[in-house]
Amino acid sequence: MSSNGRGSRKLIEDVIGAGLCTGCGACVTGCPYMVAYEGRIVVLDKCTVEDGDCYKHCPRTQTDMNAVSEKVLGVPYGAEEVGHALKIHMARSTDDQIKQKAQDGGTVTTLLALALDEGIIDAVVCTRMDEDKVPHGYLARSRDELLQCAGSSYEASFALEAYRKIPHESTDKLAVVGLGCETEALAKMKTDLPINSVNPDHVQLTVGLFCGWALRSNTFHPFLRGLCDPSQAVKFDIPHTPHYTFDVYTSSETKSLSLDEIRPYINPACQYCWDMTAEFSDISVGSAGSKFPGWNTVIIRTGTGAKLVELAEKKGIMETQPLPEWRLSHLKTVALNRKRTAFKNITEKTGDKNDLLYVGGLSEGVIDKLRED
């Protein structure tokens, strides 16, 4: 799956300059010429490499979905609305400390802390908000550090830039937590190994997060600063329908904004994203919805994911319960709508109903099912 002679210049032309950059951070993992800064990719100098990792691994350049799916999930890419799944249920942590910091059920923090504890992994590539609640890629090596990463910023955080902090010769076993675009980038890295970054085969575990869209730090934060002192915020939340708000919790109060107020700060690249449930992960986690406060929906996609969840249950640090049929049905509907909207936006952008931009390697049957007729 070669990039056909493309490097950073092509990346800037095809993705960053074309309004497709999702803010995943894959391009900056091994690159001294580009950095993620204040919610954007900044190009510091010109690189002349013609066959660059940046272009190969970007989730918005041509992706052979089948090849990637085979590599990461062991199956061809299908038409399932929520992606390939072995099991789907609900889960939550039993650990009070984790539950206090968690967005919903604390599942991600619990599973990763367990994996660290058991020596399954040595470090986690994830996201951490700084004092002013701007998220950055972060490398967590302990439960305490993981706790600092709990909670959603709802922003594109360039999580994969944390990969940079790992020395090339490191043999650390890694886990990666990311949104759909980030896990897709990682899956592309596994399929077409980077030339000079840490070997992604070291990544033992990928945890994906459900995502509808992400805000851009560079535009959202000036707006946020007008509302409150971001350093006082303790949690952000977008409760599911029928709510239509973006909630900012500080230690003293809760500010509830209409989602319409937030829309100008959404990354326009998100309108081309079809992967709401982070399909290229071992486990995908999201909120279970307003009927199940404090619970996560968990999609187990691989044996690795299944084993870890089993272990967590066995150790009593996590409890699970079945996901009601209506809830699953709702999830599938929303996910399918996401795909169809994305395909519509993509073909509008390309002006050609057969040019799906970065989405490639799909069979006709799959495309038809996913596309709105």
Added chain:
Amino acid sequence: MASIAMDKPGATALLMGNEAVARGAIEAGIGVAAAYPGSPTSEVLPTIAGAAEEMNIHAEWSSNEKVATEVAAAASFAGIRSLSIMKQNGANVAADFIVNVNMTGIGEAGMVIFISDDPGGMTSNNEEDSRTITKWLDNPLMEASSAQEAKDMVKWAYEVSEAVNLVVFVRGVTRLSYTKGNVILGELPEKREKKAYFPAIWDMYNPVKSKFTSGPFPVFHKPLHEKLEKARAIFETSTFNRYMGPENPELLIITCGACTSYSTEAVEALDVGHRIGILKLGTTWPLPEKLVGKYLTSTKKVFFVEEMDPFVERSVMELAASMLPETSELAFYGKRSGHLTPYNEQSTDLVIEALRDILGLSYQPRDLNYEKEAEEAVKLVPHRPINMCAGCPHRATFWAIKNAIKLDGRNGFTCGDIGCYSMAFAGPGFFQARTMHAMGSGAGVANGFGNLKQFGFDQPVLAVTGDSTFYHAVLPALVNGVYNKSNFTLLILDNSATAMTGFQPHPGTGELATGEPAPVVDMEALCRSVGAEVRVCDPFDLEDTTKTLLEMMRKESGARVIIMRRMCELVRAKRKIPRPYTMHVDPGKCLGDSCGCDRLCTRILGCPGLMWDSEAGKAAIDEALCVGCGLCADICPVGAIIREEVS
């Protein structure tokens, strides 16, 4: 004893043009020399300074050329002969004073200004023919064509200056200033008996005698023109004007300055000395019209061989027009006819080509095969673009600027200025300088950009200046920026040197031109007292410097300052301060030109201390050139460049 002041009249010394000028001034008995460094003239002042004590001369580096000429004029007002020295741009700076001292006249003692131009702009930021300034300001002008002539002209210029009571210009070019020639030394002056005294005349009925100008100005302007005519009369019989050739030449070359050699060599090479006459003019303004007129009537063709402006060409053609109909048959060749261009240096080859065309001659300078081989051989010479020295702090400063501007993301830019950091317009400074004009113009132009918010302008503005340039011309711009609340950040690149011109001292370095200690201007205090916010950074601390730049660029306030303080690498070497680190590249870690690096250190940072081993595909340290500053270790994305502290 300084050799320039050796007491050996009649002895021959091998002197640079600049040194010959210094000797000429010393022989003329000057008491004051003032200048600002500027290639190609920078050697004159230090040469005089070397003999300052024994010859009782006050030799100073002034903060700019205007002050330098004012300093020299005061000496003349007080009866002391003086010399001021400058390159072509300095004449522009000094012009306003000269135009006024031409109104009042100088003092009893002569004042000479030596200007050396830079045709082709090899060491300048522009190309300019300064001769027209003497026409514009109404001063006599001489042009030297050899080191000997430079000495003799400067000495004689004092006599002319005193005879006409005007500043006299002696002009050279790079080739004159830097070419060495045999100079027969003259006598050293007698010891000065009279004390310096300024008569400070105030005569209500004879204001022309005063040194202040007062209206009505035509009263002062008329005597000025009369002085010029007096100079013209003196020039008619000057031996610096010489004719060589037949009585009635087929073609008359009128030439001056460095072009004298090109003309004589061309005539020799073509072996047409029997057909061509050469009138070499040493005094070119005012034109000795009787002399030139005589030669105009001896020929049918006139070819002007001079560099840059058709200065002599125009005044001679003016003369020819006034001599009509006697001169109606003359054909003129030069800039107007396109035989020589008004740009760049001339050369013997160019003159030969022109003569070939004018006279219809054939001439093969060298064997055609040899010519072909020579042209092929040139292709073997490696391309060597300009660069900053290994260890130059400007490299670090502009790296930080480049990154800060990109991170800031609002299309910020830097207004450049004159000095080693001028190279920031090109690769060595990562193409950061986006405007560049005269000394101090960076801050001046930045002032202008910083005023444009009301028109929607939202780009952060930076200006750079060196420490010497700061004292030369930037201070008023900084005051303007604070007072007029212009939104820009001034970066003073304080490397403790006037580096580009040769490490002359300045008000911040603690030393005078003579080497004596001098008070040091406190740059931070000076900027603060003007009302600017001041930060100080070490450019080699890239993180702190980049952070400070970002902070300052994001402010909305009047002019503010960051002093980038780090000693110039060559100053460190001269002061024998030990190098901080030894460097080497770990080839095991180096990624070379592959993805993840793409030769960031050798291709973009470009320090001469780094080299690319194309066989191994790795970067390496050039131990002959690396000075161990350590900067590259911070740039390498994989830590392959190792720096070790020198114990």
